[in-house]
Amino acid sequence: MPCKLGYEHKMLLVGSCFAERFAARLQSLKFAAMGNPFGVLYNPVSVAQSLLRMGEKRLLAASDLRYGQGLWFSYTHHSRFAHPDKEECLRRMNESIFRGAWGLRTADFLVVTLGTSWTYKLKETGEVATCCHKTPDKEFERIFLSPDKSAAVLCDMVRSVRSKNPNVHIIFTVSPIRHWKEGAHGNQLSKAALLLAVEQTLQKTENTAYFPAYEIMQDELRDYRFYASDMLHPSEVAVEYICQKFEQAAFSDSAMRTMEEVKRLLAAKAHRPFNANTPEYRNFLKAQQQNLSQLKQRLPHLDWEDEEAFFAKY
Numbered sequence: 001m002p003c004k005l006g007y008e009h010k011m012l013l014v015g016s017c018f019a020e021r022f023a024a025r026l027q028s029l030k031f032a033a034m035g036n037p038f039g040v041l042y043n044p045v046s047v048a049q050s051l052l053r054m055g056e057k058r059l060l061a062a063s064d065l066r067y068g069q070g071l072w073f074s075y076t077h078h079s080r081f082a083h084p085d086k087e088e089c090l091r092r093m094n095e096s097i098f099r100g101a102w103g104l105r106t107a108d109f110l111v112v113t114l115g116t117s118w119t120y121k122l123k124e125t126g127e128v129a130t131c132c133h134k135t136p137d138k139e140f141e142r143i144f145l146s147p148d149k150s151a152a153v154l155c156d157m158v159r160s161v162r163s164k165n166p167n168v169h170i171i172f173t174v175s176p177i178r179h180w181k182e183g184a185h186g187n188q189l190s191k192a193a194l195l196l197a198v199e200q201t202l203q204k205t206e207n208t209a210y211f212p213a214y215e216i217m218q219d220e221l222r223d224y225r226f227y228a229s230d231m232l233h234p235s236e237v238a239v240e241y242i243c244q245k246f247e248q249a250a251f252s253d254s255a256m257r258t259m260e261e262v263k264r265l266l267a268a269k270a271h272r273p274f275n276a277n278t279p280e281y282r283n284f285l286k287a288q289q290q291n292l293s294q295l296k297q298r299l300p301h302l303d304w305e306d307e308e309a310f311f312a313k314y
Helices: 017-028 044-056 088-106 145-162 180-206 213-221 236-250 252-269 278-299 305-312
Strands: 010-013 031-034 067-068 070-072 107-113 118-122 140-144 169-174 208-211
Touching: 010 017, 010 044, 010 088, 017 031, 017 107, 017 236, 031 088, 044 107, 044 145, 070 088, 070 169, 088 145, 107 145, 107 180, 140 180, 145 169, 145 180, 169 180, 169 213, 180 208, 208 236, 213 236, 236 252, 252 278, 252 305, 278 305
Parallel strands: 010 031, 010 107, 107 169, 169 208
Antiparallel strands: 067 070, 118 140
8 A cells, every 4th residue: 555554644434344343443552543423334325425424514404314113213324323312313413424524524544345235225215225224125126236336436435535635545445244135146246346346446546545355354264263153244363364464554664563562551451460569560550651651752642541540540
């Protein structure tokens, strides 16, 4: 990748649940990373529509909400935003739009993880649903996005994002998670269409790159022991492996060194001594406070409040 990520950069990650797991890992390592403001997104159209709404700060109105299964919801957002109270549901969704707008405009890197080429369009309105919210299948038209169609959507998305944040670097990935609802063959066709679409997008846009998360899962981690119990999602070991590969490809040397320092500090915080009242343990904590002080001087913009409180309380 031509431009390398560092602790000085901000990141926005959108797309499948793999994007959320990666964002959570980055956040735990003190990177300035925001993951999926609208919740999990699977197909290119939903990803593009969410980024467009963030870029325009286009809020939802009460009339945009629907009611079903005892909950208020919107097809623009994942089901985790659904709520029995209409006003609370609307507040949560609009708050996510504001957060996403800030994340998009300030991001140095945007990571887009695509999960499937299948979309579900509401017959009543023509709206592509980000999440179906247990609405009966008969209410939707199921559409397969061709590589050309997805590429057109992604190229428009890149232009839209750059109109709000001209210097952002965009990294595409295809999720290693299997979408078995389509069957084994359907899943492969879906992933292949996404791979072709991303390749077209890279050829037509600048400051865009691709990271082969799907290929790593299929090739280097092809054994079923690298899947979770549902045999669809990567196991924790597999996620860790793929994330490490991304870090090696995308992070600067300085970021990699700092990340190891952060890992050691976090490991020290997680350590539980047999006896906390010994001189040795107090000296250990003082050493960690010194390490933390050095990290704070180099990275003052990061949140070290929890670590400060932990090492100071003994």
